[in-house]
Amino acid sequence: MSYLKSIAIASAFFLAGLGHASAAQQEITVYKSPWCGCCTAWSEHMRENGFKVTEIKREDMDTIKRDLGVPEQLESCHTAMIDGYVVEGHVPADDVKKLLTERPKAKGLSVPGMPMGSPGMEQGNQKDRYTVIIYGDEGMGAFARH
Known part of the structure; x- marks a missing residue:
């Protein structure tokens, strides 16, 4: 293999790693009830996947949801x-990373309810099947299935 080809391959791997790191270093603000353990577990899942998490404990979660649409x-x-x-909700970190990489025209992602086995809702071997929904002004649809 030529010297220049080796440098090009090494550079590609380096730049790919930088792209992943920059996506993972994103700051995320989580609004949660002061008493919700599964919300805290989801925040920890996000931290373990490289996100900088700030938790804001609120008792008026309905207001937050309405204000954010x-x-x-x-x-x-x-x-x-x-x-x-x-x-x-309990959206997996990899789906959030995909959202930030692809930047679709959307308001956001949701995992409605609290499916067992989703990040923060792990309990033994129980794993519900669930869909991550993408939504916005143009409607909603499946973003990922787990």
Whole structure:
């Protein structure tokens, strides 16, 4: 292999790593009830995946959801904001990273309810199937299935 080709390959790997790191260093603000353990567990999941998490404990979560435009049918326990997007509920960190990389025209992502086995809702081997919903002014649809 030529010297220049080796440098090009090494540079590509370096730059790919930088792209992943920059996405993972995003700051996310999580609004949660002061008493919700699964919300705290989701914040920890996000930290473990490289996000800088700020938790804001609120008792008026309905107000937060209304102010941020979360449709009632997409509500869960906690609501987060990251880089102009709303993240509602137990959305996996990899789906948030994909959202930030692809930058679709959307208001945000949601995992409605609290499906067992989703990040922050782990309990033994129980894993519900669930869909991460992308939503915005143009409607809603499936973003990922788990």
